[in-house]
Amino acid sequence: MMRLLPFDHAIRNLGRSPRRLALLVGGSALVSLLVLGAVAFSRGLETSLGASGLATNALVLAAGSEESVERSEIAPGVTDALATGVDGIAVLAGQPLVSPEIHAALPVSLSGEAVGSEGEAPEAPPVLVRGFEPAAFAVHPQVRLASGRWPRPGADEVAAGPEALARVGGAAAGAREGATLLIAGQPFTVVGTLHAPGTAMHGEFWMRLDRLAQLTQRTTRSCVVVALGDAEFDDVDALVATRLDLESVAMTESDYYARLAEFFAPIRALVLATAILVSCGAALGGLNAMYAAFASRVREVGTLQALGFGRTAIAVSLAIESLVACSAGALLASLIAVLFLDGAAVRFSMGSFALSVDATAIAAGLLSGIVLGVVGAIAPIIRCLSLPIPIALRA
Amino acid sequence: MIRFALVALLLPILQTTPPKPPTDAPRIPDSVFVDAEPADAKCVSVVKKDAKKGDTVVIQAKIGGRAEPFVKNRAIVIVADRCMKSCDQIPGDTCAKPWDYCCEPPESLKANTMTLQFTGEDGKVLKTGAQGVHGLEPLALVVIEGVVTEKDDKGTFVVRAKRVYVEKPAEDEGASPNDKPKVDGKDPPKDAPKEAPKE
Numbered sequence: 001m002m003r004l005l006p007f008d009h010a011i012r013n014l015g016r017s018p019r020r021l022a023l024l025v026g027g028s029a030l031v032s033l034l035v036l037g038a039v040a041f042s043r044g045l046e047t048s049l050g051a052s053g054l055a056t057n058a059l060v061l062a063a064g065s066e067e068s069v070e071r072s073e074i075a076p077g078v079t080d081a082l083a084t085g086v087d088g089i090a091v092l093a094g095q096p097l098v099s100p101e102i103h104a105a106l107p108v109s110l111s112g113e114a115v116g117s118e119g120e121a122p123e124a125p126p127v128l129v130r131g132f133e134p135a136a137f138a139v140h141p142q143v144r145l146a147s148g149r150w151p152r153p154g155a156d157e158v159a160a161g162p163e164a165l166a167r168v169g170g171a172a173a174g175a176r177e178g179a180t181l182l183i184a185g186q187p188f189t190v191v192g193t194l195h196a197p198g199t200a201m202h203g204e205f206w207m208r209l210d211r212l213a214q215l216t217q218r219t220t221r222s223c224v225v226v227a228l229g230d231a232e233f234d235d236v237d238a239l240v241a242t243r244l245d246l247e248s249v250a251m252t253e254s255d256y257y258a259r260l261a262e263f264f265a266p267i268r269a270l271v272l273a274t275a276i277l278v279s280c281g282a283a284l285g286g287l288n289a290m291y292a293a294f295a296s297r298v299r300e301v302g303t304l305q306a307l308g309f310g311r312t313a314i315a316v317s318l319a320i321e322s323l324v325a326c327s328a329g330a331l332l333a334s335l336i337a338v339l340f341l342d343g344a345a346v347r348f349s350m351g352s353f354a355l356s357v358d359a360t361a362i363a364a365g366l367l368s369g370i371v372l373g374v375v376g377a378i379a380p381i382i383r384c385l386s387l388p389i390p391i392a393l394r395a
Numbered sequence: 396m397i398r399f400a401l402v403a404l405l406l407p408i409l410q411t412t413p414p415k416p417p418t419d420a421p422r423i424p425d426s427v428f429v430d431a432e433p434a435d436a437k438c439v440s441v442v443k444k445d446a447k448k449g450d451t452v453v454i455q456a457k458i459g460g461r462a463e464p465f466v467k468n469r470a471i472v473i474v475a476d477r478c479m480k481s482c483d484q485i486p487g488d489t490c491a492k493p494w495d496y497c498c499e500p501p502e503s504l505k506a507n508t509m510t511l512q513f514t515g516e517d518g519k520v521l522k523t524g525a526q527g528v529h530g531l532e533p534l535a536l537v538v539i540e541g542v543v544t545e546k547d548d549k550g551t552f553v554v555r556a557k558r559v560y561v562e563k564p565a566e567d568e569g570a571s572p573n574d575k576p577k578v579d580g581k582d583p584p585k586d587a588p589k590e591a592p593k594e
Binding site for chain 1: 460461462463466467468469471473495497501504505508509510512520522545547549550551552553
């Protein structure tokens, strides 16, 4: 039976050079953090889009605009056609839960922001503004009012998602209810704060449908969201397929967001690929440190061989050293991610989502640390053990 | 012992065999599909213009008109006028769903498409999908004999199918059945209607 070196031999060796150990742990932590961050990005985007749409809601939008609700334009009459033409739709207080909505990306800025040196208006980022009617509260149960009140019909009022406010700089300026925003150049008062964590709605402004229609000078709607209740999605699809005059298509809300997630798949892949590439650079740095650490111990390895320890036993001991150091780095990265990355907002042109440091992300981070520990030790171990014992002893 | 092991191995396989659909599940009757093309077929746009609710009509059409021309669990199909060019008939077009007629203006699409329904004895639309039944697939050429059940001046036109003839795909690989759209069994005239018919 092969005689292995004691486990604590490997552990004690790690402490011989604290600087080298710190380099190894730090390098591993960096690699793990990058991989973990990329997976958290991907999971966050996926989770946010998944939570934004319900399978129990049907989304009716313009034929040909299936990919983007912002581009969709349907006639206002579609709402009534759905409310009266589909049996079994969910009902609340005698009203069918059919929510006509306008989704528009509009430039939003805080009122009173400093103008540029030549007097030009500050650059306002486009933020998704949703026009709603009361049925929206029931068809989107993920959205709640955290504070304040809902905007009134026809009034220059909005309810703001916390991420939407942060996007226009409102969070930094401490803007909450009562603040004035310039939406498409017109002043609106924030009268409420939306609460829809983990969904796309967390990064939106909501105003009444009639006011947004007036603001955007449109008579059409972007979509109609139907709470299916006892009806089946096929009933809605059948109505839309029969009423060709509606010029609409139907899909479940969850399907729409799943398609949107597919649309973002290349971006997610790109983020992951970038993280892996950067990780490779960091990993090479770690490998170099490990190589130097093991190379300086050639004589020690030769001595161990002379004492009768087999090459496999020595290789296992060196691999344990590397694995323990890299795993410690991966654990450190996981801790940092949980404390500082989880829930951090990522804002992009049309909204925002939160990074999700879930079990999958942590597993990916830990796995990358373990892989780095095992793979990274192979080359230095071969280098150490390839020398004949007499030469190693004279090294 | 070996027998026991065999049973133990086969049991999970047998259990994972998908259950057969119930025999009383609604299905489109085979008798609806005929081998002979109903005579005197007309274009969708012509029938939409001339027919009244309750009329029996014979229409030649092509399955398509939106990205998903079949309703998944209802026997409802969108069909389009053969005079309209589907994307596969446009040289150089690489549309992934050529049956959606995405190059057609919405008004033309509304004027040249209609809804085909398969109903049960109770007159209600069958709760089963029509895709794949007797060759009903996107871009398939069909001749339909049926009764107009809904019509309005906004574009709605629904026909309840009585007989459906599905044209067999052309044998010659070089000649797709969609290459030469026919009107009333003949090659379409150069001024064949394509836009919305003027009232």
